Amino acid sequence: MLLRASSDAVGAEVDLSAAVEEAADGGVEDGAVLTAFAEAVVRATDELDAARVRALKTLGPAKFVEAAATIGIFNGLVRVADSTGIPSDAMMLERTADVRGKLGFDSWSGAKRRGWR
Amino acid sequence: MSFEDARFPVPVREDLTTALRRSWADIGRPGTWWTGPERVAMAALARAERIQRNEPPWNRNRGEPGTPLPGKAVEAARKIGADPTHLDRDWAEAAIAELGDARYVELASVVVTTVAADAFCEAMGIKHETLPEPEAGEPTRERPDGMGDIGAWVPAQVVDWSRANVARALSLVPEGVRTFFRMVVAMYSGAATDFEKMVWDHRPLARPQVELLAARVSALNQCFY
Numbered sequence: 270m271l272l273r274a275s276s277d278a279v280g281a282e283v284d285l286s287a288a289v290e291e292a293a294d295g296g297v298e299d300g301a302v303l304t305a306f307a308e309a310v311v312r313a314t315d316e317l318d319a320a321r322v323r324a325l326k327t328l329g330p331a332k333f334v335e336a337a338a339t340i341g342i343f344n345g346l347v348r349v350a351d352s353t354g355i356p357s358d359a360m361m362l363e364r365t366a367d368v369r370g371k372l373g374f375d376s377w378s379g380a381k382r383r384g385w386r
Numbered sequence: 387m388s389f390e391d392a393r394f395p396v397p398v399r400e401d402l403t404t405a406l407r408r409s410w411a412d413i414g415r416p417g418t419w420w421t422g423p424e425r426v427a428m429a430a431l432a433r434a435e436r437i438q439r440n441e442p443p444w445n446r447n448r449g450e451p452g453t454p455l456p457g458k459a460v461e462a463a464r465k466i467g468a469d470p471t472h473l474d475r476d477w478a479e480a481a482i483a484e485l486g487d488a489r490y491v492e493l494a495s496v497v498v499t500t501v502a503a504d505a506f507c508e509a510m511g512i513k514h515e516t517l518p519e520p521e522a523g524e525p526t527r528e529r530p531d532g533m534g535d536i537g538a539w540v541p542a543q544v545v546d547w548s549r550a551n552v553a554r555a556l557s558l559v560p561e562g563v564r565t566f567f568r569m570v571v572a573m574y575s576g577a578a579t580d581f582e583k584m585v586w587d588h589r590p591l592a593r594p595q596v597e598l599l600a601a602r603v604s605a606l607n608q609c610f611y
Contacts, residue, residue, distance in 0.1 A: 338572070
């Protein structure tokens with residue numbers, strides 16, 4: 270999982286549960302602002318305007334654009350994976366074996382499609 | 387011109403807007419298996435359905451179809467666009483049996499390109515981009531060599547492949563790969579050499595910040611990939 274690998278690379282300890290918990294920072298700088306922004310876009314919540322303002326104010330314009338771009342493209346990437354049923358990569362499965370069950374990944378619809386359960 | 391700089395509330399990198407403009411224009415062009423009007427119709431259906439994503443499918447306002455697409459393509463554009471957590475092998479196999487594998491993959495490529503651009507606009511706080519004008523012309527109907535079974539629902543490139551599976555998921559329609567992954571490079575990964583690095587200096591956000599966003603969006607869509 271690239272969140273863990275990229276955090277390891279800078280000597281930071283990341284809490285992977287931030288991927289599945291609401292507005293959690295996971296030990297990543299401005300993580301709670303980022304995850305709240307992502308949630309508001311994906312879920313199209315009433316919080317979107319406030320989350321966007323908070324993200325822009327906290328991150329500044331350049332980082333805000335990167336956050337918006339990442340949220341945008343991953344809404345496409347998940348659909349690439351889910352519409353084609355591609356198998357997960359072996360290395361990814363190996364690196365996440367210790368956390369998939371704990372964080373509930375194995376119960377997701379995407380896991381069912383790939384025969385993990 | 388689409389994605390005009392003046393529409394954004396803050397400056398956006400030129401390579402990002404260039405990628406968006408080129409991929410957006412691609413949607414309106416004749417594809418490999420579908421015409422320009424058919425491709426724009428897919429984008430319109432996916433957008434209209436996704437806008438209503440918080441409503442259950444049976445409660446959504448779909449109006450009159452008025453589309454050049456066959457029924458299964460209409461269903462696929464809506465489902466991939468708005469309900470990715472409900473996609474499964476049985477449904478996909480039925481859709482592929484009716485549409486053909488390459489036509490299904492091209493449809494998916496149009497929908498994911500539309501969704502990514504729309505979600506970016508929502509994050510930026512601007513209106514969705516006007517859909518491109520469909521261009522006249524016939525699809526090329528070219529099926530690439532080197533496709534095989536990698537355990538996916540559709541054939542994918544099996545020759546000379548060492549990268550992540552998601553990057554070859556649409557390889558049955560190379561034009562669809564170019565259209566969508568041009569945006570992936572500009573909006574996420576950068577060049578291949580950048581992507582391999584765990585510490586990024588080609589983006590303003592640190593890589594753990596980008597990957598946290600990626601992980602959260604994936605989790606919200608119940609997609610482990």
